[in-house]
Amino acid sequence: MPAAKKSSAKTKAASAQAKTVAAPRRRASDDPVESIKASILDHLTHTFARDTAGATPRDWFLATAMSARDHLTSRLIKTQSAHNDQNVRRLYYLSLEYLMGRLLISSLQNAGVYDHTRQALEELGVDWEALRASEDDMGLGNGGLGRLAACFIDSLATLDLPAIGYGINYEFGLFRQAFENGHQVENPDSWMIYGTPWELMHPEYQQEVQIYGEVENVFDDSGNYRPQWVNTHKLVGVPNDIPVPGYGTETVNILRLWTSHATEPLDLNAFNEGGYVEAVRNKATSETISKVLYPNDKTENGKELRLVQQYFFVACSLKDIIRRHMRVEGNGWHNFADKVAVQLNDTHPAIAVAELLRILIDEESLDWDEAWAIITKTFAYTNHTLLPEALEKWGVPLYARVLPRHLQLIYEINRRHLETVAAKWPGDNEMLSTCSIVEEGGGKQLRMAHLAVVGSHAVNGVAALHTELLKKDLFPYFDTLFPGKFRNKTNGITPRRWLLDCNPALSALITKTLGRPDWPRNLDLLQALGKEADQPAFQQEFMAIKRVNKVALAETIQELCGIEVSPDALFDVQIKRLHEYKRQHLNLLHIVALYRRLLQNPDLDMVPRVFVFAAKAAPGYDLAKNIIRAINVIGARINHDERIQGKLKVAFLPNYRVTLAEKIIPAADLSEQISTAGKEASGTGNMKLALNGALTIGTLDGANVEIGEEVGDDNIFIFGMTVEEVEAVRNAGYRPYDFYYADEELRAVIDWIGSDYFTPGERHAFAPLHHSLLDGGDPYMVLADFRSYSDAHLAVDAAYRDSPRWAKMAIMNTARVGKFSSDRTIREYAEDIWNLPPVPVK
Template sequence: MPDYTCCCCYLFFSIGKRANSTLVVFVVVVVTDIITTVLKEILVSSALQFRKHPPPALTNEKKQKEETAAVKTATALPFNFTSSPGQPRSHSPDKPFTPGGIMAKPLTDQEKRKQISIRGIVGVENVAELKKGFNRHLHFTLVKDRNIATPRDYYFALAHTVRDHLVGRWIRTQQFYYEADPKRVYYLSLEFYMGRTLQNTMINLGLQNACDEAIYQLGLDMEELEEMEEDAGLGNGGLGRLAACFLDSMATLGLAAYGYGIRYEYGIFNQKIRDGWQVEEADDWLRHGNPWEKARPEYMLPVHFYGRVEETEMGSKWVDTQVVLAMPYDTPIPGYMNNTVNTMRLWSARAPNDFNLRDFNVGDYIQAVLDRNLAENISRVLYPNDNFFEGKELRLKQEYFVVAATLQDIIRRFKTTKKGSPSRTSFESFPEKVAIQLNDTHPAMAIPELMRIFVDIEKLDWDTAWDLTRRTFAYTNHTVLPEALERWPVELLENLLPRHLQIIYQINQIHLDRIAAMYPNDMDKLRKMSLIEEDGCKRVNMAHLCIVGSHAVNGVAEIHSNIIKTQVFRNFSDLEPEKFQNKTNGITPRRWLLLCNPGLAELIAEAIGEDYVKDLSELQKLNDFVTDAAFIRDVSRVKQDNKLKFAQHLEKEYRVNINSASMFDVHVKRIHEYKRQLLNCLHIITMYNRIRKEPSAPFVPRTVIIGGKAAPGYHMAKMIIRLITSVADVVNNDPVVGDKLKVIFLENYRVSLAEKVIPATDLSEQISTAGTEASGTGNMKFMLNGALTIGTMDGANVEMAEEAGEENLFIFGMRVDDVAEMDKKGYDAMLYYNKLPELKQVMDQITSGYFSPRNPELFRDLTNMLFKHDRFKVFADYEDYVKCQEKVSQLYQNPTDWTKMVIKNIAATGKFSSDRTITEYATEVWGVEPTDLKIPAPNEPREAIEETARALKKM
């Protein structure tokens, strides 16, 4: 007789023995349905109560039982947790609302994620599998148990568990590319500013909720584990972060794409502020290891330097070189919910012989390891200081190192075809199978290197090789500043890369012959368009090399592309106008909304659905909610939650207390004169003076947050940081000012810090001199996260104003034409100093030592620059900037109108998705098409890959 555990089961058994079988089935179904409904209600209530009031610590036996029950409870819930745990999400018209109102303690990110449907389904199998994987990795990979494991161990265990879900998809993706043999895209960049990987991977795999639940059941704090991950700071700012966003979009759009760069041992330096000065410390981001990368020693390749060129009957031969080995490390790049996992391959420098035993045995211990250290220095540091010769040579070594290894790898992959097929021996189809994008001029040596491989190694004739090369490469320009356009001394190239200099000379000769034929006797045009600059020290203009050696050249915003066509590269544009394009930059909404702002992501999903995650243009539907009072309140509530959370972060990490009800006025980016942090600083002092003059006058409380790093060798940028910190010391300690105005300098600004401050921002500062910022992507991130922009008509600001309407941004200052006109007439800083009393007061305070009483001359270099040789015309825009800031304060006092403008801005960000940018690159530059085809999952048969590959070929 079975051991029945409830009276219902006994009843069913009894009926089954005595009644008609059909009736039995009917009764069972009805009663089961009733019981299931009741149990669900009980379980929901119990689960929510459990969340609010966790039970006291359990014994091991009881804890194991409770964990099992919790898994079942979680999977029984037919809905996601709402914004207030235990209550349905509802609007609260009775509660007072202001953008700056003090709200209740915000939910943690882990709590918010549980309410977000677009972050994946919490299933019992998922949670149980993740917990099992976590414990397995803790035990077998890390060799730890819960008694001695640290939070970092738990992070590594979770990272390995999540990576387990990547590996099958990663292998499947490569199998699919092998079967389908699509045209492959190679993105060459000296920077990939990836930030942290764990959370982004969980989101793209749809594992976020399941991982949160598993970690919760294990008694751990997800946010604490996420904070254990080091930022992969392999970039300096927008250039590297753009590359990271592009990799995410390429995978999401199903492109067969690869990112190639350098695995720097030390990334962008860690910034410390000591006595107001920036101090750089090494960013040893690999000191604990990196769970996301996989070394591939089987693909290690030689890279040559120095030597000489020997002419033989078979052609030129580069001999007597020094060899450095390039070791590849692969990192998976998952697309969003499509099973595609692409690869970022980063090269690390290795010596051919790690250790000279003979030198060691005779006592020369330093020489024994010297060669190894010299070789490995190539991948040691991101952007070595090139203010001296050794730094310049190392920088050029880095640039050649990455392209030499990458091109060998690309050609190896090109020659490898599907099993059973002959390998490719002809390069005729090379441009049809390979597209290489040069991210700025840093990888420009790829052009002469590919020519060297084609001509010297593969023995193609010059004309054929040059045709293939030009059809393969495309070049993105990221700057119009003359000092940022790379020029390498011919003498340095002749010593380090002698064969490549010969090839550059030959390319230049063919190029100049063409120009001379088109423009006879125009020596000025020949001089301006030559790859070799001969004024003073001979230099190779790398931008010119990129333009001549590529089939497409693009700027990164409409205004920037227009400037490079009509000003910077006008002669080249006149020669080949069809070559020049625009590709306005974009950002990935997966990281810059779903990851960093889960509350807003869910609010948008509830309003318009989830399609915006892969099609950001869907956000335009939010225009229907601009006048919706309930939606306005919810948008404001999310913003206030984010502000309060960031204020808590500042208190914990920086020991700074700020008023979360104040306006958060944020200016975070690289410190540079053209980005005009100085203009912001002058406005801060102006506000300070106004408060001091009339302490009782109405003033909208404001917290000004500035962050960014100055290049180690950039004196003026470091002085700007010193001025900001000095002003902050005075303002923050003045009792007359109190909480009306606070100034915070965010130390060590990086991707993970951006993910915290951007969602909390009210006002985004984008105030570069018109015509100097190529595009910017920070402006887009702030706009997407509900900040309003104060800015000039520069870079992508112009297109943001077009999309949202200029009336929905705070636009001030000179336009590009005004700046050009001023350059013609001459800029006189003293004119503004004498005309504007508040500006005069500010400058007199700085000059007299008001903010540096111990050293009144401290800021002399800054003031001399502002008065005598300010290329970026800070004084010219000061008055308009201050007036525009007054409009900002005025609108902030009207919370409803402020938030309406916020919603309009969010609705207008659809254009600024990196998915849109990459789609344009793919179809208009690379000759490939994005696809919605989903690669078969790892558990599907191999035949499914072949079927999907055939479907792709038919498209």
């Protein structure tokens, strides 16, 4: 047989064999429901080797997630091809946290296949709720910083903006919180123990980075001084991509997360000699870097690990950004800043300024001025805090050990920066000290916020008040030195996750009322709901949905806390990270005051209240953990006291996370946003709760100010001192004992908490809290705001009794907070900071 015919025969035989093997696979159908069913069953059988009879809810979840991922992957490839073909300008978002939650529903909704997938699973006889519950929250973040980043990458894709998010692929999240005798107990959050179906590993794009070592002074062949970073320890970062689909668009961007590996995972000689632990020590040490989100930094080892984590993800990300750019541009540094925009989300990635400088000078041999021009055109920085103690600083000795070359470069950046300062304020040594990136007092420290400000072309705050305070109080000297650099970008939330996904009944009512199913892409459309706010029929529908959500939350409270609560009570919610400035202890003082009033007058006419808390305290934050225990222990006493006739209940839900927030927020009546004025940068929980029809009780702090402006004074409960009043009281010499002695009820409540009434046999159980409020100086002025806060709650009580009034207020909150969509926020970033045009994918 001629060769050509033999080849043809072999091809036909191979084709026939392939058809035989592939026959059991189900073919796609023109019917979308049938096509999805076929895809799910195909993955169940061929990806996970399960049959329908023995499949568990998790098997069904995995198969469904893989089916959804298939749909997203084809769009991802099309998106990346469009971006590459057009050589677009891209945004690269660097964040140490992405609090993603569960991805199944949001992925299905954004991909436009949610309804068809639900129907497909129902026809297959699969329990949808059991399937959903099988997915773990992704342990990639802690609080508002990570949740904001997750909202932003959703909006970036929805707005067709070319963007990639970069972070760390933590094997363990912050921790799983439990309570024992009221104490917070931290258990490993092993969310990755069974892997995740959403990640796409790309080992071909792995990056090698170096740490430790020392810097040698050498000269090149032209006699020029060329410092060399030598004797370093090498690490490998392997990227794992999570597809991020936009809503109502074809765009699918990626979140690229780095996993750390050793360059040589096994010492074979040590292993063969029986040193099995020593053989894998390098592997274990290297993989520790992406092991846990926020290792406790109370120890020097913890601090060092945090620094290494930050540098690892920044170095990997910058290498990847440069690889992408050079793939198209060759050695085109001339237009790097034209094609690359990098946003530093807080100070955690601020080392990127020095790392890019190192690459440009040490590896690419650019001169300083050219390199610095590229850097300052590339980077922008988002500040997230007004607390000086929260602005990241690193000891110089630690930097010298871990990143010796970067320390040299930061010193040189600072030297040149201080020349500019000296020219602006000649002879002003105090201003030189204030503006310096290196803090000289005590042990030398590097001020990472200063480095980020100096190395960026734009610095933004995250609420109008926050940005003004940045310019006025935190960085007034930089605002003068760099006019126009500081600008505001008020935070926002994605309405897809925080209304469409978590509150489907309310979403359906909105769609029916507006006649516009596209409102999740244009939240300003909600303003039309205001026309219905006075209509009794609409009020009844709106509040009936709220009550159903409250019934569901009551069941969750019973399941998690063993507390029976009435859905007819007012659900008063404070859910956020546990921190003194967020003032959960102010809420607690008011609860104890209500309890005392009820004990002294059991017939007191008050609206029954259920106080709902959810919060984690950082493992090393002892006072925050003491506040948690106080809420739990005092709450337990209140919950079991029959004398108050069930008028007061306190539930602290353990292990706060996105999935729990999605249950609490739609059921909330009242949103507690009670930080000391001038301390909360923005807040985003306040936006989520208001969007779902909760009324805010809050100070004029952060985004509360703008929420009040949007919803109107009649639809919010504002209390407490303003920023200016806080400053005036502090400057006059704040004395908490003055308020303690002037207010009999407040004094009794504080003394009661300081006794052993709630903790028999433990006289000093809440001594840290008691000390903080009085002898510790009450740093966040809880006592000063207590009476105003208590009076505001009386106004809440009166409003809730008037059902039509409360319903109207709730509806107006939902109708008027469209401004707080993260789509608006990201559009402003794109136009004002990133110069990033949208690129629709056809």
